[in-house]
Amino acid sequence: MNQEITNFQNKFIFNLLIGSVTKDDFFLASQDNSQESLFKKIEINYLHKFFLDFIYKNKLTDYLIEDSLKKLKKEAILLSVRNLKLHEIARKISDEFESNNIRYSILKGLSISRIIYEDASFRTLRDLDVLVHLNDLDSAVLSLKKFGFYFPGRPVGNFKIFHNEDNYDLPKLIDSNGLIIEVHFSILGDYKNECFLTKEILRNENNFTIDEKNINAPSLEENFAHLLYHGTSKEILGSGLVFISDLYRILESKNFDITKAVKIIKNNSLDQELRFYLDILNYFNAHNYKSKILEEHIEVKSMDDSLLSEAIRLLFSQVGVSQKRLLKVKKFKNDKNLITKFEQIRSIFFPSTKKLSREFGETINNLNFFKIYIKYLERSFRELGKYAVNELKKIGKKQNTEFLVYTKVDNYFKNQDAN
Numbered sequence: 001m002n003q004e005i006t007n008f009q010n011k012f013i014f015n016l017l018i019g020s021v022t023k024d025d026f027f028l029a030s031q032d033n034s035q036e037s038l039f040k041k042i043e044i045n046y047l048h049k050f051f052l053d054f055i056y057k058n059k060l061t062d063y064l065i066e067d068s069l070k071k072l073k074k075e076a077i078l079l080s081v082r083n084l085k086l087h088e089i090a091r092k093i094s095d096e097f098e099s100n101n102i103r104y105s106i107l108k109g110l111s112i113s114r115i116i117y118e119d120a121s122f123r124t125l126r127d128l129d130v131l132v133h134l135n136d137l138d139s140a141v142l143s144l145k146k147f148g149f150y151f152p153g154r155p156v157g158n159f160k161i162f163h164n165e166d167n168y169d170l171p172k173l174i175d176s177n178g179l180i181i182e183v184h185f186s187i188l189g190d191y192k193n194e195c196f197l198t199k200e201i202l203r204n205e206n207n208f209t210i211d212e213k214n215i216n217a218p219s220l221e222e223n224f225a226h227l228l229y230h231g232t233s234k235e236i237l238g239s240g241l242v243f244i245s246d247l248y249r250i251l252e253s254k255n256f257d258i259t260k261a262v263k264i265i266k267n268n269s270l271d272q273e274l275r276f277y278l279d280i281l282n283y284f285n286a287h288n289y290k291s292k293i294l295e296e297h298i299e300v301k302s303m304d305d306s307l308l309s310e311a312i313r314l315l316f317s318q319v320g321v322s323q324k325r326l327l328k329v330k331k332f333k334n335d336k337n338l339i340t341k342f343e344q345i346r347s348i349f350f351p352s353t354k355k356l357s358r359e360f361g362e363t364i365n366n367l368n369f370f371k372i373y374i375k376y377l378e379r380s381f382r383e384l385g386k387y388a389v390n391e392l393k394k395i396g397k398k399q400n401t402e403f404l405v406y407t408k409v410d411n412y413f414k415n416q417d418a419n
Contacts, residue, residue, distance in 0.1 A: 013042075049076060086110060086125050087114075091210040093181075137185060219260070220256050
């Protein structure tokens, strides 16, 4: 697919996210048999409801590949069911947390879907993010156990919490339906360093409702700051695209207080992240009244034009290969825990536990992982060597253009020289 069509697709998706997409955008984005790639971008960013809503309103179903449309509709139904289950779980655990005096706040997707979106099922939820006070972690996890959530790979009933000083959350908890809860105890990094946003969210009394039940949540301004961080610098542009819609809708809300938002952004050193988001709006000529006001409060410089174009290209591609590699390298450099360093070295020489589990038809846990690794070694020592060499080549490949772009973007967000 040529770059021109890629640009048309990026523009289509951006306009879809901010609610200004047109039929012309769609036809330009799907020309020359490029519909399949457009569908793929919709799927990997969980934009099913955005896309289907646009298609039905504009009566464009006849222009779509029938099998792809059926697949998208089927996935949308399953995602809607998951949304409803996560909303129900949020209501239940908030009751439980409050009964046990656990300080908490429901973060990101679920709170935003209830506060900003007219239809709470419109924005797809991958999981449920909950911020819990550090001193309440054990109580929170025990409460989640009552609803069938557990740490994958742990023996049943082993709920001892492990976290090191570089962490900001616990391992994911799942239930028998595959629902995921992420318990955070810090928003903008490790818990040993003071996070003003974490304190602010847990101190303030903001909420939304599910079935007339008040549930603790960040304010619009706190959500704006968190989503800004999560969508840009946290995963180095690898967290998906829906944050563009979330932030834009918050900006359009009459309840959004720019003065409060600017204060939170500056207190938490998110100036670069805001500058980048505003530059995305500039790139697509999509500023609104409040984004223009925010421009006046931000003094940090933009990326240079060529880096900005590359960063936006990588953001919209969401391929994430080099981005994930850079995150691994950063984690290895920063992690002070020898056990987790060993785990990172292991990941270089062995495929992921998920891949090994699929390959050998057995879930890997603390009891059988040595057995599985021995099976892997017995089956193909050559394959192991080939995998390790390829991974090491990737990490050492300094001239990898994509990797270097991600590195420059990361340096920009860290307020370092990005050139």
